Amino acid sequence: MLEYKMPSLGADMASGSLREWRVKPGDRIKKGDIIAEIETQKGIIEIEVFEDGVIGELLVKVDELVPVGTSMATILTEEEAAGKRPAPAEAPREEKPAEAPAPAGSTTETLPHHIRASPLARRIAEEKGIDIATIQGTGPEGAILREDVEHAIAAQAAPAAGKAAVEHAAVPEEVTPEKPAPPVAEEKPIPAAATAQSIRMAVAAAMSKSNREVPHYYLETKIDMSKALAWLADTNGQRPVKERLLPAVLLIKAVAKALNDVPALNAWWENGLQLKESIHIGYVVALRTGGIMVPAIHDTDTKSVEELMLALNDLIPRARALRLRSSELADSTITVTSLGEGGVETVYGVIYPPQVALVGFGGITEQPWSENGMLTVRPVLTATLAADHRASDGSTGSRFLTAIKNYLQQPEKL
């Protein structure tokens, strides 16, 4: 049995409507016979068959409008017609999928302040890691031109004072995780000309934005580090000096595992909450000349503590040499800052947008500690969470900090 389908008589013919059947079921037809008239936008056209046979069933009614390719009739062979009549073929009407719902009304958003600068000026500023917003333009209508950027670079040539890093560590409450330079082309090292001042300006810009736009909330917890430190001392005792682990890797690993449990904080806020699948922890590295770099440790949760140590061995020197890759500067999904070495106990950080959380670790200090009704002295670490209240609430943050705390009680499992 064959199906006779609505023929296509031109690329501009989408459908036709049946005007008249010239045949009825049981009629013998020959190739070339006219079997129907159909009406198209060009008028009535007689349609022919291309096979011999017997009309089985007519599937389309007069005046019915059907798309090209729709079965209009069945054509039987002589044998079929003589023998059993086949079950009537179901006309395969294609169901059109329901119209996709119209997109929600476009949200009106205020655009960020636009800075007038030539594309070349922008490019040079990006390459040199200078925030274009800090440059005074001298071009038409105050536009920033190449010349202006070059002047700015020359003006900040003075090397930063060595004290910068010390001061930086001494004022932890100002510590601000930040992406110091906007992304540059993949694998392109940041030119050495990027100066302390330009990094300072980049930190300033991002932190100002964060403080302006992100409603922070803060949570804090104290963590008994005795088990973690004991495990670390034990493992380091068995390791050659080159393979020794720093406490930081345990902290980073604990944060990564906690994020697996509480993924809501591994996210960006950009036109709403965007949960991130991969966990790339940005680790704050203080620069000796002042300012910070926050390289991302890619896929932190999949790395062992040994691999994390290797990652730090790779990232920290490159961060200090300003030779990070753009992906390392752009991909972080959360930030970890550890300021214990400067002697502070507690860090209240500023989130780096568009991330929605920052974990701060203070120093590990001996503190009175009560456990099972006994008062003892333990090495204690204060962990804080600064989180974006648009993206999460206190209960989420609380679960997260508690998870970090719990993981640090089982260091061997990290």
Added chain:
Amino acid sequence: MEQQEQQSINPPLGNEQAKKLLYQMLLIRKFEEKSAEMYTQEKIRGFLHLYVGEEAVAVGVMQALRPEDNVLCTYREHGHALVRGLKPGVIMAEMYGRQEGCSRGRGGSMHLFDAKTKFYGGNAIVAGHLAMAVGMALADKKMKRDQLTCCFFGEGAMAEGAFHEAMNLAALWQVPVLFLCENNLYAMGTALRYTHAQTNLELKGAAFGIDSSTVDGMDLLAVIKAANTAVAAIRKTGKPHFLVCNTYRFRAHSMFDAELYRDKSEVEEWKKRDPIPGYFNYLLQQQILTDVDFKKIEGQVELEVKQAVDFAETCSLEPVEELTKYTYSEKQD
């Protein structure tokens, strides 16, 4: 006496020759019908103009040409291509848009090209190719090559300025062009009497001082005779000739055509003069061929047409990365 003079231009009526001519007309007929079928199945797209009814013209004229002659056609050219020697498979593949097609699928139904047989299209701007034909003949003349250019066009083209310019140049330069008008009475859907003030088309050639003649295009033997006469004259004098073949297309102008412009009875009337039965009946009468011969030829043609489709079905689409190829010649080092 006159017959004797024209002996050399009369069709040879040997058995083999007769079979070949019949085969060619049937091949066009069946190929065109199959094309229509494949069109309705959306295998072939674009415009599809069929030659059904006009077969005697292409077959009658083409046999007068030599391999070295140039041939230019209109967009209703499948028949001419088949008779000129293009394989049915590569024509079908072309209409399928496949790279094995005669124009690598770049042209489609309206733009069949083939360098081997000197088949220069497949030209779809009405009358646009007439001037090219003159130029090709001019090149032959300048290069002293003994060959002519045969240019097919419809009576619709004769209303275009390009027709008049080309005729004038050809006459002026005395170049060997056979201007072959296939007058099928309709420029798309507009009848001759609505497009030409002077419907005796032959007179238009005479106006340029070009030798002109008219023949019944439904009569294969008459076409052969007229074409042989014209071609012999062109080869002898190097001058152009204008030959009008009056014919009729049985099918619509193109596939999407409701044929509002002509009466069914008119079509039926012309079908009585179908060139294929006409020629075969003549052969029967003359006892040159039998019904069995006809069936045999028909069977062979049907097989060949089926094989053409089978071939086209196996052909491949050109990778889209090659989109911009053939816009400019590849640089030769």
Added chain:
Amino acid sequence: MPGQLITYRECIKQAIREALQADERVFIMGEDVGRYGGAFAVSKNLLQEFGPERIMDTPLSEAGFVGAGIGAALGGMRPIVEVMTVNFSLLALDQIANNAATLLHMSGGQFNVPLVIRMSSGVGRQLAAQHSHSWEPLFAHLPGLRILSVGTHEDARYMLAPALADPDPVIIFEYTSMLNLEKELPDSAESIEISKAKVRRAGKDISIITYGTGVYKALEAATELAAAGIDAEVVDLRVLRPLDEETIVASVAKTNRAFLVEDASRSVSVSSEVSARIMERCFYDLDAPVQRLCGAEVPIPYPKHLEDASVPQPAQIVTAIKTLLQHA
């Protein structure tokens, strides 16, 4: 003959004569190219030298003889078809656009058309609205064609040979206003690449990108700008299709500023295209927006003062560039 002055007309004529001598397949045809000597006397006396078979007068049949040129090219000849002025080319546009430009492609690479069409064009001789067109953009729109613009004596003298050697149709725009202009012809018999734009003057502050009659205007402006301490580079596009993007990009990447000059009216012009390419390829090299000085959006008027006002003049180029660079 370095040091000697030669007219643009004479350059074209020498090129044609040389082509006719070099290749038997070359012939020239067009209206009044023979007995009249060419509408602009470009082919004067060539009929006597080469005879009517090779210097062919045609009737007033642009569609006919341009089409015949295509046919002759298909038939193995190397025709130079002269369309008297660009305005008449529209009568042959069907042949150019539908046949010359498409045959190679439609035939799947089987039939190329080695044809050269020369036409006079441009503003500047008070010929009014039907004889003063700058229609380079119109033709540069068509894939399959190579469009050349003869902006210098050097190109007038040396461009025809590579155009004839090209396997595909080439349209050459010549400029009537420059025919009598005398210049020293650089002794550069080395072949010209008709795929490349040419830097006519190197500079570092701004790229003036132009073609045709714009080239000498831009060079004149550049000289004046140099006196004001502005070092302008002048890029002669020369090939309007396919555009030599690399030369444009290299120049703009160097100077960081682009100023486009052409006689054709501004909308949908060659400079529109060049500007778009600069945006696509050089955005982050730009220290200023791309600016243009083009023909006015008007049919070219007859009176001299209005005609002059309808196309860019060197003084305007100078002023515009000074303004563009004046910001500090």
Added chain:
Amino acid sequence: MTQEEIKQALVQRLKSIAPDTEPGQLQPDDNIRQTLGIDSFDYLQFIVALDEQFGIETPEEDYGRIQTMRELTDYIAARVKS
């Protein structure tokens, strides 16, 4: 290897870690890390480098005993000699 040579080597190392400082001006009892602002990561690298240079092994529990220039010099001198 003399104490002075060891000290010179240490100063050179520290200078490469903290190029913006003057380790040569460290007093014998200054806390090296605090004075020069060297974090635990850099300090670990420093120890690794010293171990390689002097062919010694510094266990982690000894870190507390090598906070000043004097302590460090003595520590290394003792181990290099032995």
